[in-house]
Structure formats: structure tokens, C-alpha cells
Amino acid sequence: MNILALDLGTSSVRGLVLDADADPLPGALARRKVHLSVTGDGAGTLDAAAYLAGLTECLDELAAAGHLRDVGLVAVCAQWHSVLPLDRAGDPLGPVLTWLDTRPAAAPGASGPTDPQDFHRRTGAWWHRCYWSVRLPWLRERTTGVTRFAGLVEYVLGQLLDDAPMSVSMASGTGLLDLRRLDWDDEAVALAGVRPGELPELAPMGWYGRLRAGHARRWPQLAAADWAAPVGDGAASNVGSGCVDPRRAAVTVGTSAAVRLVQRVPAGTPLPPLPASLWRYRVDHEHVVTGAAYSSGGNLFAWANRELRLPEGAELDAALARVAPDGVLAANPRLGGDRPPGLAPAGSGELHGLSFSSTGVDILAGLMTGLCRMVADDLAVLESGVDAPVEVVLGGGAVTASAWWRTAFAAALAPRPVRHRAEREIGATGAALVALGRVPDADRLAGTGRTEEDPSPTPTVRSGTSARSDAPSTR
Template sequence: MNILALDLGTSSVRGLVLDADADPLPGALARRRVHLSVTEDGAGTLDAAAYLAGLTECLDELAAAGHLRDVRLVAVCAQWHSVLPLDRAGDPLGPVLTWLDTRPAPATGATGPADPEDFHGRTGAWWHRCYWSVRLPWLRDRTTGVTRFAGLVEYILGQLLDSAPMSVSMASGTGLLDLRRLDWDAEAAALAGVRPGELPELAPMDWHGRLRSAHARRWPQLAEADWAAPVGDGAASNVGSGCVDPRRAAVTVGTSAAVRLIQRVPAATALPPLPASLWRYRVDHEYVVTGAAYSSGGNLFAWANRELRLPEGADLDAALARLSPDGLLSVNPRLGGDRPPGLTPAGSGELRGLSFSSTGVDILAGLMTGLCRMVADDLAVLESGVDSPVEVVLGGGAVTASAWWRTAFAAALAPRPVRHRAEREIGATGAALVALGRVPDADRLGGTGRTEEDPLPTSTAGSGTSARPDAPSTR
């Protein structure tokens, strides 16, 4: 049996085929770039129809190459927090708001939860522009004819499958789910102003879907395949990194970045205490993931590479290696603003300590190191809820592409052991392991057995392959 894993990211949509142990098959990968529209007013949107077209092209490419033979299971990981309004026919009434969109704000005079601390503990979220409790009223005020709301993955799968309920993992990213009861939270739904039928149906445990007949004719190799409930991309990345218990935290850097830790907390079980500055979502009905996320990641390099005339390849490696750790610029890397619970708007990045001798490489290194320090601070908070310091596994396309950045993370996170998972498709791999019900095996199948030690963090200098951390998103 083979597994088709789909990764519905922010910068690209990808499909790859894995074997029964979630190992990628050589050459069985199709990818399409997607256009993320980012504007100065804080918008970060995607076109749903264009996104669906990109996914179908990936499936066509894999089918034409014969890679979809023997696929019996389809696993999906997808970006959390996205939302789009739909009309009665299920067609989009506007673009998809992604996690990067900072425009939504509470209406004038609106009030938040009666007990913010209790609300945060129940939902793992805050009354914040990233979540549907603020996003839905904001969208409704600007859209006519709204019948219901969906996330990007629910819209996409709704076009392909016989049914597309929302998984508890994706629902937890809306900020409207009671993480213990695994049902919509009444107070959160009231804050969102939702009416009956406007929220997606929640998928029961062990739900599976099938392709609609028209699509089964287009991709007959998938006609009998079961589609598993989608997994939030951050949770999937932890599983794919082998970080599935409190001994090991994942630091993932793709387009954006996050630090996260997984604990086994089955439905109806009391939730562990949640630090005030951290969020918590669901991996599935059995596990929760707790952590912090950042709007900056590989997009820092993409911006610097576009604007600062950086050297390329080995020349960039050499320039980074020559930098003194004591001479790095002081940089606030919040170019895209803050993720929850922060409210810093997009355009809040800062540079300090510039001189006439400062170079584009200095600025790049400051940006990359600034993110390392933010992660280190939040990891210390994350560790406060577990028994002992954790091991760290670095993953995601951005840190895989930059040996210097991995060494900078090792320095910032010392004295914790820091390992690197070199495989880029950790999100898709993790989603497959969740779909197989093999989360406990992930530390063996996808974790320490496939990680490698980076150089000791004696400095933030390093050498290695070309430092081009503008790789596919793996939040």
C-alpha cells in the first residue's frame, strides 16, 4: 500500500507519494507555486480557485507519471487559521484570508470573553485577529450573501470529495473549538456571531472520505482510496520530525516559523496547564500540540535576497562564516507583524547599530539571529510546563537550506541538544503517520533515526551548502 500525502501550504501546494512506513518514494513529488497577495495594509490572501487548480495539476502530474498506482490512503496537512466566506452554492465570495493577514479587528464596542484566562484554557486561543472569533464578524461586515464559512482545506476537499467535514485539528486552529469536549465552544461561537449552519460540520474520529465520481474518473487510481481527516501543518510537522512527546520539541522554519511540543491528551481528558503566552491546538482526537509561532521565517531570507544584493552560493556561505557573533546587528525580525497573542502590526521590523561598514550579509545575519532569540525565549516558557529540559529537532526547508542558520539556532538554544531533520517534506510525512494511526511510532520512523548533529554552538558562524532558506512553507 502507498500513501498520497498532500501539503496545502502558504507558498506552494505539493503532492508526494510515500510507502506504508511514510517514507517518500523517489521522484514521486509534484509541486506548484501559489501566489500569496500581500499588501501594505496587512492583507495576506490566496485565490481559492487558483489554489485548487494548482492541486489538480499536481494530481495530474503524479497520475501521468504512474505514481498514483497502489495508493490506498490520502493524507492531508494544511495551513491553520485560513478562512473564506461562501455563498449558498458553496462558491467563494472573496479571497482566502491566511494566517498572515493582520487586517481583521474587533468591531467598535465589541467585548471579548467574560473570563479570558478560562477562554484561553478551553480553546487554546485568544480573542485575536488570527482567529475566527474576530475574523468572521470582520468578514461579514465586508461581504454580502454569506451562507457559511470554511477554511481553505475544507473548500478544496469540498470540491473533490463526497463530503468534507472539518477535522478537530483544523477546527482547533479557528480558536472556536473546546479542546477537551471536541465541539464548538459556545462562547467562542457567540463572539464570532455565527448562526446555525454557518460553521463546518466536525469530522468524527476515524472519518474517511472518497473522491466524487467525476474526479474518480479523472484519477481512477484514487477511486478506491480513503481520504483521512486533514491535520494542521504545525502539528503534522512535529509528528514528521519525530517530536511526539514532551521530551522533544520541534523548531520548524519554512516560510514562517514555530516552536512546538506534543502531549497525549485524549478527548474528554483534563488539559495540562497552558502558559499565558502560548497557544494550544489539536493534532487529532488523542494528542494536543502547544507552542508559539512567528510570521517570520524563510521569508526573511526571501526579502533580504530580493532587496540587499546578497552574494550567492559559496560566496554567501563564506561571508556568513566570517561574521563575529559579537558584532551582529540588533534586529527586530517582525516584518510581518506578530502571531497570537501579540498584536504588533505588519511593518514592525527594526534595524539598530547600522554603520557605513554594514553589509547586506550583516543585515541577513541579524534577521536570522533575531528569530533564533525569539524562539529561545518561547522554548523556555514551553519547557516550564514539562518535567525537564527538552531536546530540539530543527526542521523545515529554510533551516535545511542554511547550515549557518542551524548553527545559529544551536547557539541560541544551548545547552539543549539540538539535532536537524534534513528531509524537507516533514509536514506531509507527519500527516501520513497521523492518518496511519502511528503517531507513537513517529520518533522511530521520522525522528531521531533520521536526524543529524550540527556543529557544536561555539559560535554562530558555520559553513555548508548554499544558504537559501526561501524553501516551501512548513510552519
């Protein structure tokens, strides 16, 4: 049996076919770029219909090439936090708000949780613009005819499958889920102003979906395939990196970036202590993932490459290698604002120390340095909740594209051991392993056996240097 893995990302939608051990099959990959609309007021939106069209094109391409012939299971990983309002017929009433959108704000005079610390412990989230507790009231004020709300993956799968409930993993990213009970949290739902029937149904453990009859005729190879409950992209990336226990943390850099650690916490069991500055979501009914995320990652290079007339390829690598450690510009990489719990709006990026001799490469190095330092600081907090320092696995298209950036991260995260997971499609691989129920095996199937240890940083490279990323992937 082969596995079709769908990765519903921010910069692209991808479909790839893997074997029964979640190894990608050569050539069995289809990808469509998607247009993320970003404006100066903090908007970060996607067109839901266009996104669905991109996914169906990927399926058509894979089917035409014969890659779907032996698929018996479909696994999905998708971006957390997205939301769009739907009408009675299930059609979008506006664009999809992504994790990058910083516009939502609580109404004047609105009050948050009665006990913010207990709210954070239960939901792993905060009363924050990134979560549905703030996003739904904000959307309702600006949208008429709302019947229900859904995330991007629930909308897409709702168009393809007979039934598309929300997985506990995706529900945890809304900030409305009680992570221990695995049901909607009463206080969070009240803060969101939710009315009966407006939230998606929650998928029970062991749920599988099937294609609608019309789509089964279009892709007959998938007519009998089981569709597993989707996994949040960050959780899937940890599993795909082999980081599935407290000994090993994943640092993933794609369009955005994150540092995360997975622990086994079955539904109904007490949750481990949660540091005040970190979030916690669900991988599945058996595991939680704790960490920090950043709105900057490969998009930093995309911006710099577009605006700063950088050299290309080996010329850029050589230019970065010449950046002196004591000459790196001080930079705040929050061009897209903060992820929770931070409140910095889009447009908060800063540069200090510019001179007439400063180059575009210097600016890029400074921005990447800033991200390395943010990750290092949050990893120290993450380690405070476990018994010992962790090993770090770097992954995602952005760091895979750049040996220099990997070296910079290794320097910033020293003295911890730092390895690199070279496979670009770690999110899709992780989603497949979750769908197979093989999360405990991930450190063997997708982890240490396939990582490569990068050389230790040279004396001239420290956390104040970085490199390019031209292949954003999973966040």
C-alpha cells in the first residue's frame, strides 16, 4: 500500500506519494504555488477557491502520471490557525485569514479569560489575535450571513469528502480546545462568541473519510482510499524530523520558523507544566507538541532577494562567508509581526548600525542572525521543562537550501548537538507516520537514521551569521 500525502502550506500546496514506510517515491510529487496576499495593514490572506483548484490540479497531475494507482491511505498536514467564514451552503464569505494576518483585535471593552494562566494551561493558547477567540468576533463584525466557521483544511476537505470534521490537531490550533478533555473549552468558546452549529464537528479517534462520488469518478484510484484526520503542519514536521520525545527538539524553517518538542500525553491524562511564553497544541489523541513560532523564516530571504539586489547562488554564499562576526548588523526580523504570545504588529522589523559600506548581504545576515537568536532563547525556555539539554534537528526547505544557515544555527544553539534532516518534505512524511499510527517509530523511520551531522561551526562563524533560503517549505 502506498500513501498519498497532501501538504497544505502557506506558499504552496503539494501532493506526494510515499511507500508503506513513509519514504517518498521518486518523481511522485506535484506542487502548485499559491498566492498569499500581504498588505501593509497586516493582512495575510489566501483565496479558498483558488487554493482548492491548486490542490485538484496536483491530484490530476499525479493521477495522469499513474502515481495514485496503489494508494490506500491519504494523509494531510495543514497550516494551523487559518479561518474563513462560510454561508449556509458552505461557500466562503471572504478570504482565508492565515497565521500571518495580524489585523484581528478584540472589540473595545471586551475582557479576556477570567484566569489567564489557567486558560493557557487548558488550551495551550492565549486570548490573542492569532486564535479564534479573537478572530471569530472580528470576522463577524465585518461579514454578513455567517453560518459557520472553518479552517482552510476543513473547507478544502469538505469540498472533496463525504464528511470533513476537524481533527483534534487542527482544533488545538484554534485556541478553543481543551487539550486534556479534547473537547471545545467552554470559556474559549464564550470568548469567541460562538453560536450553536458554528464550529466544526470534532473527529473522533480513528476517524477516516472517503471521497465524494463525483470526485471518486474523477480520481478512481482514490475511490477506496481512507483519508486520515489532518495534522497541524508544525506537529507533522516534528514527527517527520524524528523529534517525537523530550530528548530531541525540532527547529524547522520554511516560510516561517518554529522550535518544538513532542511529548506523549494521552487524552484525559494530566498535562505537563507549560512555560508562560510557549504554546502547546495536539499532534493527535496521544501526543502534544510544545514550542514557539515566528512569522519570519524563508520569507526573510524572499523579501531580501526581491528588494536588495542580492547576488545569486555560489556568489551569495561566498559573500555571506565574508561577513565578519563582529560586523553583523543588529536586526529585528519581525517584518511580519509577532506570533503569540507576542503583540508586535506587522512592520516591526528593525535594522541598527547601517553605514555607507553596508550591503544587501549584510542586511540579510543581520536578519537571519536575529532569527537564530530568537530560536536559541526560546529553546532554552523549552528545555526548562525537561530533564536535560536536548539534541536539535534542523529541517524545512529553507535550511535545507543553505549550508551556511545550518552552520549559523549550529553556532547559535551550541553546545547542543545539532543535526540536519535533509528531506524537504518532512511535514508530509510526518503526517503519513501519524496516519499510520507510527509516531513512536518516527525517530527510527524518519529521524536519526536519516539525519546528517553538519560540520561544527568554524571560529569565524557564530550566531551572528546566516545564509539564504530559497525553498520555503513547512513551517
